[in-house]
Amino acid sequence: xxxxxxxxxxxxxxxxxxxxxxxxxxxxxxxxxxxxxxxxxxxxxxxxxxxxxxxxxxxxxxxxxxxxxxxxxxxxxxxxxxxxxxxxxxxxxxxxxxxxxxxxxxxxxxxxxxxxxxxxxxxxxxxxxxxxxxxxxxxxxxxxxxxxxxxxxxxxx
Amino acid sequence: xxxxxxxxxxxxxxxxxxxxxxxxxxxxxxxxxxxxxxxxxxxxxxxxxxxxxxxxxxxxxxxxxxxxxxxxxxxxxxxxxxxxxxxxxxxxxxxxxxxxxxxxxxxxxxxxxxxxxxxxxxxxxxxxxxxxxxxxxxxxxxxxxxxxxxxxxxxxxxxxxxxxxxxxxxxxxxxxxxxxxxxxxxxxxxxxxxxxxxxxxxxxxxxxxxxxxxxxxxxxxxxxxxxxxxxxxxxxxxxxxxxxxxxxxxxxxxxxxxxxxxxxxxxxxxxxxxxx
Numbered sequence: 335x336x337x338x339x340x341x342x343x344x345x346x347x348x349x350x351x352x353x354x355x356x357x358x359x360x361x362x363x364x365x366x367x368x369x370x371x372x373x374x375x376x377x378x379x380x381x382x383x384x385x386x387x388x389x390x391x392x393x394x395x396x397x398x399x400x401x402x403x404x405x406x407x408x409x410x411x412x413x414x415x416x417x418x419x420x421x422x423x424x425x426x427x428x429x430x431x432x433x434x435x436x437x438x439x440x441x442x443x444x445x446x447x448x449x450x451x452x453x454x455x456x457x458x459x460x461x462x463x464x465x466x467x468x469x470x471x472x473x474x475x476x477x478x479x480x481x482x483x484x485x486x487x488x489x490x491x
Numbered sequence: 492x493x494x495x496x497x498x499x500x501x502x503x504x505x506x507x508x509x510x511x512x513x514x515x516x517x518x519x520x521x522x523x524x525x526x527x528x529x530x531x532x533x534x535x536x537x538x539x540x541x542x543x544x545x546x547x548x549x550x551x552x553x554x555x556x557x558x559x560x561x562x563x564x565x566x567x568x569x570x571x572x573x574x575x576x577x578x579x580x581x582x583x584x585x586x587x588x589x590x591x592x593x594x595x596x597x598x599x600x601x602x603x604x605x606x607x608x609x610x611x612x613x614x615x616x617x618x619x620x621x622x623x624x625x626x627x628x629x630x631x632x633x634x635x636x637x638x639x640x641x642x643x644x645x646x647x648x649x650x651x652x653x654x655x656x657x658x659x660x661x662x663x664x665x666x667x668x669x670x671x672x673x674x675x676x677x678x679x680x681x682x683x684x685x686x687x688x689x690x691x692x693x694x695x696x697x698x699x700x701x702x703x704x705x706x707x708x709x710x711x712x713x714x715x716x717x718x719x720x721x722x723x724x725x726x727x728x729x730x731x732x733x734x735x736x737x738x739x740x741x742x743x744x745x746x747x748x749x750x751x752x753x754x755x756x757x758x759x760x761x762x763x764x765x766x767x
Contacts, residue, residue, distance in 0.1 A: 350724075353642075354642065442569065442570075451693065451694050451695060452635065452693040453629065453630050453654065453690065453693035456634055456693070457629075457630045460632070
């Protein structure tokens with residue numbers, strides 16, 4: 335009875351810019367019996383490793399610094415589309431004055447609303463919700479949501 | 492891609508006190524979840540998978556209240572509002588009451604002395620903080636998230652206490668003991684690396700450094716500030732390996748206990764002893 339030997343060798347390597355790539359090769363072969371399984375496995379391991387090592391040296395496209403951090407390209411906004419949508423929703427629901435909104439952004443960040451990056455937009459949304467959240471928040475940001483998560487934010491001992 | 496954690500929606504942390512599926516727990520991951528999983532997988536199971544609800548400990552209550560006051564202090568500086576010590580005391584008292592509303596905290600008759608300790612350490616911090624009174628923050632208690640799906644990893648989420656002018660990330664901690672400065676970089680690495688990744692994703696720039704402000708609740712209150720440089724590539728690689736191990740561990744139901752010194756303060760000690 336023929337014995338089926340299935341081998342797989344995979345390697346994953348890190349690349350600059352928090353990237354990684356991986357490559358694997360599989361071989362399925364038949365052995366006449368179990369007498370030389372160890373030797374056959376060792377031979378296949380060596381062969382597969384050599385093949386994978388040879389190929390994985392070709393890194394292909396590696397993203398440069400800042401890759402994928404261009405934000406929402408559908409408009410001139412620097413924040414994400416999700417943030418932009420939420421800001422516009424709060425403004426519309428509360429019929430907020432655009433000039434006042436711009437003044438708030440300038441006062442908080444020295445920037446126009448559309449120039450806010452994602453970190454700034456997150457803070458700006460918090461501020462809008464503090465002012466116009468219709469009681470959805472109790473004035474103390476986020477903290478209650480930390481309850482039940484243990485000691486990570488509030489206490490270390 | 493980075494996106495704000497929708498403030499109108501329940502946060503990841505707010506949902507912890509209910510049973511969660513492994514699929515849900517591997518969609519997003521936070522420094523809290525990772526740190527708990529690294530500390531003890533069975534504690535993680537009780538807290539996040541089973542969603543067992545426990546009353547906050549007095550230490551956690553102090554931490555929550557102190558954070559609230561510092562949050563309001565930071566917001567006031569941002570908006571150039573004056574908050575004198577009386578106003579801050581008012582916020583402290585209000586937060587102390589709000590955060591224990593409906594909770595069964597085991598004070599053992601010591602609430603007043605614990606409260607006094609908490610206020611004393613806060614006052615000490617406010618008198619000795621390295622943050623100038625006129626320094627405008629970049630962000631206060633800000634929720635951010637980073638989609639790591641390109642790396643085959645869950646979305647990373649987190650809340651950063653404070654980003655100081657120039658991009659210095661600050662995390663406030665209350666502690667009973669002075670931390671070992673040499674060990675701190677190691678023991679907090681998952682958290683600090685998470686902040687670094689989130690900051691970079693949110694701003695497109697690199698953080699200037701990370702500061703841990705420890706408010707020590709000793710008889711004579713102390714403030715210990717530890718400063719670290721920007722998160723290194725090696726640290727980010729380590730973080731990604733931790734996240735990968737977290738996902739793999741959850742997917743194979745790896746929830747064995749990790750007995751150690753940390754068990755002395757674990758709220759799931761009884762459940763752990765009954766575990767088979």
